[in-house]
Amino acid sequence: MAIFSSVFVVDERQKALVLQFGRVVDVKQDPGIAFKIPLIQDVAYYDDRILSRDIDPMEVTPSDDRRLVVDAFARYRIADLLQFREANPTGGTEQAEQRLDDIIRSQMREVLGSVSSNEILSEDRAALMLRIASASRTRAANLGLQVIDVRLKRTDLPPQNLDATFARMRAEREREAADEIARGEEAAQRIRAQADRTVIELTSDAGREAEIVRGEADARRNSIFAEAFSSDPEFFEFYRSLTAYTRALQGSNSTLVLSPDSEFFDYLQTDGIAGSSGAAQREIGSAQPALLPASSQEATAPADDSTAPEDDATAPADNAIAPDDSTAPAGDAAVPAEGVTTGTGN
Secondary structure, rough: OHHHHHHEEEEEOOOEEEEEEEEEEEOOOOEEEEEEOOOEHHHHHHHEEOOEEEEEEEOOOOOOOEEEEEEEEEEEEEHHHHHHHOOOOOOOOHHHHHHHHHHHHHHHHHHHHOOOOHHHHHHHHHHHHHHHHHHHHHHHHHHHHHEEEEEEEEEEOOOHHHHHHHHHHHHHEEEEEEHHHHHHHHHHHHHHHHHHHHHHHHHHHHHHHHHHHHOOOOOOHHHHHHHHHOOHHHHHHHHHHHHHHHHHHHOOOOOOOOOOOOOHHHHHOOOOOOHHHHHHHHHHHHHHHHHHOOOHHHOOOOOOOOOOOOOOOOOOOOOOOOOOOOOOHHHHOOOOOOOOOOOOOO
């Protein structure tokens, strides 16, 4: 029985201290079988694994006075059993963990209070956690502990600050949206103005080109008319007069009120055409009876196969121009003189 009480086993996950009347007499860090003096010596076991410690959520105030609630955890292990036993002679692991919490919390307040909240919430948080772990590691060494790492699990705003923060974020987003809308409207107006300018330029260029083409066409037309006029000026005037008659006397209800000596009907009168255009005058003269009233046409009907009127005196005084010699024989009156044409004043 005494033999069994003097033997103890150290697990690979543990370390052991051999105590004699409360004083450490031996340290067992390697796993295996070890011996002690029964009834006089005792064995205290400690976990040799990496342990995890959750830090209670705490409120910190960054440099911009925006309070944050930080939740963190730490990973540590017992590095020095003798130092750990001396620092925690009665409380053991529980007392050591409480003291480690105080160390980590104080370092978190110190480090996070020196930076702004934006840095805490940004990618720079990893560097801040390294600073906290490094500062905590130095102070935890006095407790025989080795701080492996310190991590921030959550970083939140206090409940009383959430509404104000959401309102500020909403205002910032609305301002950014207004800026984007203003920039969009500015770009739209610039594009619209450029398009209007392009339309005006294209319209002006098209109008200018059209005027140039129209001017060239007018110049070509005038050149053709000038060539025709220079070739036979009298025939050109005659042709223009016929064109004017055609355009002025359209339809069956055209009426013109003109004086008998108007220049508009020069080519329908006796002295309107020179000798070079006698043939044209005779054609107009032969067609003239059709322009006279019905009573005049009956009075001037030919007596035989001759195309000359029998008696020109039957025509109205204002519509006919008769020879000055009214005592000429009837045979001579039947043949109008060359170049003499009965005209109408209509």
